[in-house]
Amino acid sequence: MKPYLSIENLTQTFPDGAGGDLTVFENSSFGVEKGEFVVILGHSGCGKSTIMNILAGLAEPTSGVVVMDGQEVKGPSLDRGVVFQNYSLLPWLSTLKNVSFGVAARHPEWTKAQVAEHSTKFLAMVGLEGDVIRRKPSQLSGGMRQRVSIARAFANHPKLLLLDEPFGALDALTRGTIQDELLKIWGQMEQTVFMITHDIDEAILLADRILLMTNGPKARVAESVEITIPRPRYRTEIVEHPNYYAIRNHLVQFLGKRSKEMAGQQSEPGQSNRPTTVRIDKTDPQDDPEDKRPALRAVNS
Amino acid sequence: MYGLSLNVRAAILSCLILIVGLLVWEAAIPAQKAVGELTEYERLTGGGQPKAGVPPPSQVIVKAWEQLSDPFYDAGPNDKGIGIQIGYSIYRVLTGYFLAAAVAIPLGFLIGMSPIAYKALNPFIQVLRPISPLAWMPLALFIIGDSEASAIFVIFICSIWPMLINTAFGVAGVREDWVNVARTHELGALKTAFMVILPAAAPTIVTGMRISIGIAWLVIVAAEMLVGGTGIGYYVWNEWNNLDLTSVVFSILMIGVVGMFLDSMFAYLQRRVTYVE
Ligand SMILES: Nc1ncnc2c1ncn2[C@@H]1O[C@H](COP(=O)(O)OP(=O)(O)O)[C@@H](O)[C@H]1O
Ligand SMILES: [Mg+2]
Numbered sequence: 001m002k003p004y005l006s007i008e009n010l011t012q013t014f015p016d017g018a019g020g021d022l023t024v025f026e027n028s029s030f031g032v033e034k035g036e037f038v039v040i041l042g043h044s045g046c047g048k049s050t051i052m053n054i055l056a057g058l059a060e061p062t063s064g065v066v067v068m069d070g071q072e073v074k075g076p077s078l079d080r081g082v083v084f085q086n087y088s089l090l091p092w093l094s095t096l097k098n099v100s101f102g103v104a105a106r107h108p109e110w111t112k113a114q115v116a117e118h119s120t121k122f123l124a125m126v127g128l129e130g131d132v133i134r135r136k137p138s139q140l141s142g143g144m145r146q147r148v149s150i151a152r153a154f155a156n157h158p159k160l161l162l163l164d165e166p167f168g169a170l171d172a173l174t175r176g177t178i179q180d181e182l183l184k185i186w187g188q189m190e191q192t193v194f195m196i197t198h199d200i201d202e203a204i205l206l207a208d209r210i211l212l213m214t215n216g217p218k219a220r221v222a223e224s225v226e227i228t229i230p231r232p233r234y235r236t237e238i239v240e241h242p243n244y245y246a247i248r249n250h251l252v253q254f255l256g257k258r259s260k261e262m263a264g265q266q267s268e269p270g271q272s273n274r275p276t277t278v279r280i281d282k283t284d285p286q287d288d289p290e291d292k293r294p295a296l297r298a299v300n301s
Numbered sequence: 302m303y304g305l306s307l308n309v310r311a312a313i314l315s316c317l318i319l320i321v322g323l324l325v326w327e328a329a330i331p332a333q334k335a336v337g338e339l340t341e342y343e344r345l346t347g348g349g350q351p352k353a354g355v356p357p358p359s360q361v362i363v364k365a366w367e368q369l370s371d372p373f374y375d376a377g378p379n380d381k382g383i384g385i386q387i388g389y390s391i392y393r394v395l396t397g398y399f400l401a402a403a404v405a406i407p408l409g410f411l412i413g414m415s416p417i418a419y420k421a422l423n424p425f426i427q428v429l430r431p432i433s434p435l436a437w438m439p440l441a442l443f444i445i446g447d448s449e450a451s452a453i454f455v456i457f458i459c460s461i462w463p464m465l466i467n468t469a470f471g472v473a474g475v476r477e478d479w480v481n482v483a484r485t486h487e488l489g490a491l492k493t494a495f496m497v498i499l500p501a502a503a504p505t506i507v508t509g510m511r512i513s514i515g516i517a518w519l520v521i522v523a524a525e526m527l528v529g530g531t532g533i534g535y536y537v538w539n540e541w542n543n544l545d546l547t548s549v550v551f552s553i554l555m556i557g558v559v560g561m562f563l564d565s566m567f568a569y570l571q572r573r574v575t576y577v578e
């Protein structure tokens with residue numbers, strides 16, 4: 001059976017500015033299950049945002065298709081909510097209006113009071129209550145703005161939530177708080193999430209599965225690493241889980257070394273590049289030692 | 302002095318400058334002799350008439366008081382109150398101006414949204430824009446025939462360019478992220494235009510509108526001097542022909558005051574639509 005969100009043979013080329021073509025990624029295929037939290041990790045410039053814009057329907061791939069819930073993605077839709085890296089709040093609207101205009105677009109049949117109530121509820125879920133929601137985005141801190149943007153996305157109950165480095169511009173403390181809020185709200189809503197980041201710890205904390213991308217050009221999603229740490233996860237506790245450093249080391253190795261080595265490697269022309277599944281679980285005696293050996297060595301050294 | 306706020310101190314300074322300026326002006330104008338003191342020769346050469354000289358401020362103030370206490374009297378084609386004259390001018394300016402806005406803002410939207418429309422229309426705009434609006438007057442008078450409508454046309458043609466260019470510029474410069482927000486929320490074309498693009502471009506558009514109203518007010522005076530009949534421009538010219546420089550000075554001041562008033566309305570609008578990113 002096909003996964004809930006299925007990316008098939010996605011290829012993206014851009015003119016490289018010198019008359020030639022730049023192939024960002026080629027024949028990339030992967031899937032995301034319903035309710036899954038998938039994080040994609042990769043070096044800057046490997047094409048993560050490009051993939052996300054295609055998933056959002058904001059950009060069209062050179063070739064390949066994206067199918068969600070049995071329907072091909074063609075253009076943007078309220079079914080796919082986006083949280084942009086720079087928040088993209090409308091600066092002339094109040095915080096509440098920034099959320100409620102989206103809610104009103106989703107539910108044209110609702111009364112103003114219903115829209116306002118629903119929006120207020122979701123702002124409260126990310127910790128924005130009272131006077132704050134009447135302020136303009138320019139009067140909010142960066143962290144608060146990103147909260148508004150998350151509330152706006154969740155309030156619309158999209159089938160798929162896309163986040164492009166949502167915490168990239170925030171300081172570490174604020175980032176931590178908002179990550180916790182994101183986890184909490186995700187736990188309540190069983191939302192399918194696809195998120196881009198370049199922060200390994202953030203990825204491990206949040207994800208069910210991490211997709212690893214090789215460096216561009218001709219990047220590909222090379223591995224799909226399962227995060228075998230049970231939920232609920234707390235940042236202070238997961239570091240003590242036996243799998244944490246094993247997984248972390250595997251990711252560090254990949255980003256530090258193998259993403260470069262594997263760059264530009266393709267399978268047979270025309271064949272689709274599916275990621276290899278990697279499962280690292282030191283708590284499971286059945287675990288295949290082949291798969292985790294590099295990670296274990298890294299831990300022990 | 303130091304206890305007062307900056308604004309109060311500035312206001313006091315303004316008043317001082319005004320008073321000193323008026324005193325210097327008053328002192329610089331030699332007083333006119335009363336008729337009884339004139340020599341025979343002076344009387345014969347027209348010295349008995351009100352003298353065509355630059356009036357002292359005291360006379361201007363008296364004139365202003367006289368005119369402003371009954372601004373709307375109408376005693377025939379060459380003798381109307383200042384209120385009526387200014388009213389005509391404002392009516393022409395606003396008619397031409399709003400007609401221009403009705404064309405420039407939608408057209409500017411189109412040009413800003415569509416690179417091909419921009420490229421196609423740009424040469425026309427570049428050629429038409431630097432033409433002095435008064436240069437259109439003979440053509441307008443010939444084609445339209447009516448002097449009133451011609452004056453309005455001249456206002457139209459001079460106010461269209463800043464609004465057109467600023468609207469196109471503002472619309473083209475709307476951040477792509479904001480448009481993407483509209484797209485991911487499935488806002489239709491019309492809703493995107495009114496909910497996202499218009500407010501995003503509004504500060505630039507209103508700046509264009511403010512520049513336009515300023516130019517329109519500059520041009521109406523000249524246009525009315527040409528077409529005659531009514532309006533503050535005609536009034537200035539007419540008083541000059543009457544050698545009534547007190548009225549000329551008074552109406553110059555009135556032109557300034559009305560211009561400031563028009564500008565401040567758009568300054569207010571500008572403050573309303575400005576946002577901080
Ligand atoms: N519209 C575009 N035109 C040309 N090249 C582009 C365009 N968008 C992205 N690219 C190129 O594609 C590559 C991937 O970009 P991007 O998806 O933004 O990377 P990431 O988000 O992983 O940092 C980069 O080399 C970038 O220069
Ligand atoms: Mg990016």
